[in-house]
Amino acid sequence: MNQFLSRRNFILIPTMSILKFIFKPRKVLASFATSEQDWNLSNEDWKNKLSPESYYILREEGTERAFSSPLNNEKRKGTFYCAGCNQALFKSETKFDSGTGWPSFWDSLKDSIETKVDFKLIVPRTEYHCSRCGGHQGHVFDDGPLPTGKRYCNNGLALKFIAD
Numbered sequence: 001m002n003q004f005l006s007r008r009n010f011i012l013i014p015t016m017s018i019l020k021f022i023f024k025p026r027k028v029l030a031s032f033a034t035s036e037q038d039w040n041l042s043n044e045d046w047k048n049k050l051s052p053e054s055y056y057i058l059r060e061e062g063t064e065r066a067f068s069s070p071l072n073n074e075k076r077k078g079t080f081y082c083a084g085c086n087q088a089l090f091k092s093e094t095k096f097d098s099g100t101g102w103p104s105f106w107d108s109l110k111d112s113i114e115t116k117v118d119f120k121l122i123v124p125r126t127e128y129h130c131s132r133c134g135g136h137q138g139h140v141f142d143d144g145p146l147p148t149g150k151r152y153c154n155n156g157l158a159l160k161f162i163a164d
């Protein structure tokens with residue numbers, strides 16, 4: 001009997017400590033995944049959430065027709081939000097008329113976008129997307145006005161405007 005118990009403990013104790021070791025980090029990972037998961041939606045979920053036009057821009061890196069967005073002529077004071085997740089991306093103070101037919105900005109709000117280089121038109125272009133949901137917004141060029149010299153050329157369908 002004694003021998004049986006000690007053998008049991010011999011097996012149980014290391015097993016328990018291994019389990020503790022395995023489950024602790026998992027728990028931390030699970031809570032991290034939950035906060036990220038909010039915007040880590042499947043294609044199906046995004047299709048249900050967005051209009052077909054916005055889905056094409058945000059999730060398939062499409063580009064709307066020039067001069068097609070009413071936001072192109074939006075001149076009120078306010079904030080432009082990601083149409084996918086409502087994160088604030090641009091302030092009206094940085095909007096300017098680039099003449100391109102797409103809403104254009106010379107700066108984005110801090111940490112609201114991330115960039116990557118794409119080669120869709122063979123010449124490399126810098127694509128940018130919402131830092132929270134990954135939704136494609138547009139392309140950034142180096143021919144914008146001062147003080148940044150940047151031109152964020154944004155699809156209106158990827159934005160929501162709320163006036164102050």
Ligand SMILES: [Zn+2]
Binds near residue numbers: 084085087131133134
């Ligand atoms: Zn977003």
